[in-house]
Amino acid sequence: MYQPGDRIVLVHTTDPYTHLRPGEQGTVTAYQPDERLGTRLNINWDSGSTLAMLLDEGDQVHKL
Template identity: 40%
Template sequence: MVFPQKEIVEAIRARYPAGTRVALVSMIDPYSRLKPGDRGTVSHVDDTGTVFVDWDCGSGLGMVYSEDRIRILEGGEFL
């Protein structure tokens, strides 16, 4: 696994601060029960750029930089 540069991690943190509401677009995890459209709240971004989300369904799975995709929700709608 190649880790993103510090500047990229900081940009991810700025885009997805704790409390940001997001929806899953896609992910590469055949074992997860999450599906596109599932919603959750960002808890934090770690030093590898993984965005950890407290999913409304109860999962706490993180979204891996350059592998998984999420969208920011505003007023319950996709941006």
């Protein structure tokens, strides 16, 4: 679904402590589907954050 280098935009995150807001953009560094732990999308955000998105736990992004 996602490949390293894909550009994405944040739609929603469930992390209450992040400074990231909807509309922020980043670059995918790794896509890690895991049946036990859930799908993890590692991202280098343009803002400097490296917060991973937990797609099975409600985080949402879209490809640009």
